[in-house]
Amino acid sequence: GAGVSQSPSNKVTEKGKDVELRCDPISGHTALYWYRQSLGQGLEFLIYFQGNSAPDKSGLPSDRFSAERTGGSVSTLTIQRTQQEDSAVYLCASSLVAGGREQFFGPGTRLTVL
Amino acid sequence: TQLLEQSPQFLSIQEGENLTVYCNSSSVFSSLQWYRQEPGEGPVLLVTVVTGGEVKKLKRLTFQFGDARKDSSLHITAAQPGDTGLYLCAGAVGGTGKLIFGQGTTLQVKP
Numbered sequence: 148g149a150g151v152s153q154s155p156s157n158k159v160t161e162k163g164k165d166v167e168l169r170c171d172p173i174s175g176h177t178a179l180y181w182y183r184q185s186l187g188q189g190l191e192f193l194i195y196f197q198g199n200s201a202p203d204k205s206g207l208p209s210d211r212f213s214a215e216r217t218g219g220s221v222s223t224l225t226i227q228r229t230q231q232e233d234s235a236v237y238l239c240a241s242s243l244v245a246g247g248r249e250q251f252f253g254p255g256t257r258l259t260v261l
Numbered sequence: 262t263q264l265l266e267q268s269p270q271f272l273s274i275q276e277g278e279n280l281t282v283y284c285n286s287s288s289v290f291s292s293l294q295w296y297r298q299e300p301g302e303g304p305v306l307l308v309t310v311v312t313g314g315e316v317k318k319l320k321r322l323t324f325q326f327g328d329a330r331k332d333s334s335l336h337i338t339a340a341q342p343g344d345t346g347l348y349l350c351a352g353a354v355g356g357t358g359k360l361i362f363g364q365g366t367t368l369q370v371k372p
Binding site: 151178180182189190191192195202203206238240242244245246248249250251252253254255 | 291292294296301302303304305306309311349351353355356357358359360361362363364365
């Protein structure tokens with residue numbers, strides 16, 4: 148089947164606007180992870196889902212960031228009132244189960260906040 | 262806070278040379294993974310090491326997990342231009358599977 152897909156691939160927004168980033172995991176994968184990749188910080192964990200629940204949100208940088216997952220499948224990462232420091236590539240990964248030893252990554256969404 | 266220190270950050274070598282990338286931490290991980298990432302794409306898993314002292318080989322790439330499961334290395338023999346890319350080590354945390362990544366090593370292999 149298809150791999151992890153993310154949309155949009157690129158998003159340019161103005162400071163202060165809200166954005167939604169979407170992730171479609173591999174069918175049947177129960178665990179879903181969001182990471183952020185930026186030049187200065189490398190790849191950072193944001194949040195993970197087991198089914199529709201998010202047991203670990205410890206990586207979300209501020210309360211402007213939120214995420215949800217519905218139907219144990221698609222996930223949306225929402226950033227409210229975007230700031231320039233939010234500019235980064237947002238990567239989604241899925242795994243058959245939480246704690247699984249292989250995560251499959253999507254191509255990412257490149258977010259640029261002007 | 263669990264951290265992974267990866268070195269070197271940049272490596273530029275000639276085709277045919279050998280190289281080693283290191284990944285070190287003061288924390289113990291349940292497993293350690295190595296990824297390779299091409300521009301505009303997500304990381305792709307190369308290997309997962311689980312047992313302390315484990316050695317895995319993937320063609321010209323050799324991966325080792327430290328005895329205490331705190332460090333790992335990636336050795337490439339006779340590097341080729343096709344090996345050029347960003348190499349990332351990542352430690353898996355407990356039962357969640359969330360990954361703590363090293364800063365990455367950008368490898369350039371010149372023909």
